[in-house]
Amino acid sequence: MQVKPSGTLDEYLAPVTIEEAARALADGRASVLAGGTDLMLQAANGRTPYRGRLVNIRRIAELRGAAITGGRVRIGALTTVTDILNHAELAKAVPVLRQTADKFASNQIRNMATIGGNICNASPAGDMIIPLLALEAEVELASWDGAKIRTREVALEKFFTGPGRTVMERGELLTAVSFAVPEAGHRVRFAKSGPRPALEISTVSAAFAATCKDGVTTNVRIVLGAVAPTPIRARSAEALMEGAECSGDLAARAAKAAAGEISPIDDVRASAWYRTHLTEVFVRRLIEDVCHG
Amino acid sequence: MADKVQLLTSIEKKTLIGKRVPKPDSRDKAIGRTRYINDMKLPGMLHGKILHAGVPHARIKRIDVSKARDLPGVHAVLTADDIPEFIFGMARDNRPLKGGKVRCVRDEIAAVAAESEAICDAALALIEVEFEALPAVFDPAEAAKDDAPRIHEGKDDNFNLKYHFGSGDVKAAEATSDVVIDETFNVHYVTHVCMGTSCAIADFDPDGKLTIYSQTQYPYNFKMDLAPALGMHAGDIRVIQPPIGGAFGSKLDVYPYEPVCVLLARATQRPVKLMFSREEEFINAPTRQPVRIHLRAGAKKDGTLTFRDIKCLLNNGAYTSWGPTVPYVMMRTFSSLFRVPDVNIDCQSVYTNNPYAGSFRGYGNVQATYALAIHTDIMAEALGMSFVDLALKNAQVSGEVTPQGAVLNECALAECLTLAADKTDFRAKEKEYAALRDAPGRFKRGIGMAASIHNAGGAKIHKSDGCGTILKLDDYARCTVITGASEIGQGIDAVLSQIISEELGIPMRDITIVNNDSAIAPWDVGVHASRTTFIAGNGAQRAARKARVQILAAASRQSNVPPEALDLREGWVVQEDGGVPVIKIDRILRQMHFSDEPELVMVSDYYEPPSEPEGKDHVGDMSAAYSHAVHVAEVEVDTETGEVKVLKITSAQDVGRIINELGLEAQIEGGIIMGLGYAISEELIIENGQVRNPNFRDYKLITSPEVPELDLHFIESHSSTGPMGAKGIAELPTIVIAPAVANAVHNAIGIRFHNPPMTPEKVARAIWEKNSSRAAAE
């Protein structure tokens, strides 16, 4: 008798092109390995057993790197969190990505963790997802249809269906995430629970984006992480703020509204009470920071 | 010839004592060359793994290991049915493998030895167990009730260990008090989180004698404690101690995985290595003892303390390791921290279905000081005094004897208090921050002080608190010191080398310390109780002095200078006065060796400190020295998120005398960081007997960026009993820090936390509740 605990691997492939990767994934019997900082842990603890074939996509050079062209930012799936921290042009155009990356894990993990992995892992606490939702990003998916590469684009907001679940089909590869460069004056900020400055899985995270001009707030987006089965947009809080005068107790009212839109859980990390409390604190602070800061 | 040239110069007395000396093992550890026990492999070695119960209280209805036994690569599967009823543990309440019923999630019910860890895991998964759940009890107060489920059959109730100390008349003293403060504290579970997880390797020789590679911090009594768990004679056990990744008290007892590892080796007749995964470590390694402390104490208007009346309830958990014995040290602090004549203390441990605690840096004093130093702050507030002035008013002076009989020779408590207050402008800041508590603003600053006392010259909890040393010098003046004192990362190798170098005038690099094999090194009680520098240091110094006398006698015979007029410096015998060289040390050693009356320099010493065990009444001068530390914490509280940011710690500690300043700093810094975790972030969350956060994600250690500014001050009181005047120092920093932070948080926001850790949620919730009740009142 052969010892074979569930989820062991029979095959390992390391494609160097998107096409090779798409073909290797086509039968839906493969696990994708990017940085491995989620995958390896989840395979080891049995949460997501390996599917038999491991496809290491890290050698696909075209999947790594970020560029700004024609008013759009496009970040390849294999771009690491460290890459994002070090990307001067990106940091200038969308400072919130560096701000978020700076609160992400530790140096060692940042060097391995990819933005594609963060998105595909679909944790409600995935940090990079939060500002990307505030930037109304889209993801690009590629697959092999038997004869050629098939691609499609999905709005990030429509991508997540539950904790660890997405609309991605088995065999699909996430190739990039992209979004329009924010217009001048449109500011985006991120906040995450502590107390550690790093190496902290978010108990609550939040992003706020808005343009505050002549005392009026427009283009408002409020995104909340770790307080629902997926990251969410707080739509009614956004509606309350859209076109409103950013003065008086608006921030407090919007924060309260946002806290009413979440469905937090009690777990070892925090109670639902604290998640609600922090949501309100973060949203209020972010609004004050963006609109009055 | 060379000697003659040297004769023209004089050799100055130089000293290494008080200098900054790197630990000899630090370079190898930094570059990854150290081979820890966890890295070791013996030829033919198998791996062992344990099946833990995972349920807190249940009858084992059926256990079937046949499928596991049939798995290829499996060499042995053991359950309680396969071994005699070996009983071990200090209360004789534990077994290596449990049969019949399980009493906590840790309970070891089967064990596998196989070719690889993966096969072990596969085999464990094939073991079929059927439990019948029994009513369980997790709270010691509940477990103390008559109708509570019994944890151990054959016992009338769940009570385990009881302690009482009384001195004076607390009732009468209470009547004379102007202020009485009555508070209850609940201190929590934390665990040591050693970087190297628990590990043992067992290897039998054909004669049935055992060699165990172990992380133990007490190799000699370890043999004695391990033997009954194996039905062996302690003399047939040899303990080898490879480098380990931390102990902090967690390796001061025998835990079931150790005899299980040995039993697997016996069953397979192969070496077996058993090592915990990180998750197993969080669930199955000992914890710090949680305690409920009820503290009632009084003072007169002028701040004179009158009495203390204390009751402690300890959650014993399912079995008895050192955890429920921490009242020995807790009582010392309650009766000795500041002058208080009338004291009554009752402590009681009660079995529950929780995991159980061991010893942990501070050994009860972390718990006791948390309660007492906060209580003192409350008392000071009630009296309209500053903590520091209340403490100074009641600080003992050198020579005072405490109610439990501790003789405070060289007492520097007042100096510690004064220095810590002066360095931080304590009184002014305390007032200033308290006044700003209700001012607008999200961030609030606070400052807080705490003090404590701890044994600093060993602790005579066994009949002997001694340490053996064997010292030899070879023909090249290279020195080997064989000492009972284990090196578990704390840096004793450096300290002993410094002391010997000082006495023998030879460089540190020429000194080799051997201390990792019970078949070679002489007896020592173990690395615990802040004792090793003090006890082993004294032993090494005494051994070196014996060697020195022998060398000087020979040099004197040869040079006709009286031995009292000679000294050993930098490889030379010199005339003490003026440092005139007489003869090189290696040369005189060779002359002694190859003479008509040949002699080798090889000496031995057994040092027993001048302390006494406590009597049944808990009175006795159980340590050869005592020491104090005072910490001041400065914090900033985010009143919205509840985050407590510790900005700065100022520490003033009586260290007796600095031997290795680098090692001293490292111990104090590490101790403070460990204590900060206890204060604000670390908690092993145990609910219904289950560990809820067995991982680094949710068990939150302090990480480097959170380490505050540390301002360390050492007070040298020159102990009359310590080596070169040194005192033991390693536990106090962990002991004092948490209440200093709690007092600072109170200073900032006016809220007390009697139940650490002060996590963001706990603090935010308390602030929110305070604001809500204030709003309701308005």
Ligand SMILES: Cc1cc2nc3c(=O)[nH]c(=O)nc-3n(C[C@H](O)[C@H](O)[C@H](O)COP(=O)(O)OP(=O)(O)OC[C@H]3O[C@@H](n4cnc5c(N)ncnc54)[C@H](O)[C@@H]3O)c2cc1C
């Ligand atoms: C110590 C530690 C700290 C951490 N801290 C944080 C933190 O602060 N914030 C945070 O958000 N996360 C954190 N994480 C989680 C993790 O690092 C991130 O989610 C990371 O971005 C995952 O990226 P990866 O490249 O390692 O993904 P992988 O582990 O390689 O993959 C994750 C999942 O996505 C799939 N996948 C990856 N890439 C693709 C692709 N291109 N197409 C299709 N499927 C793909 C994989 O199959 C797998 O299911 C931490 C993890 C650890 C171990």
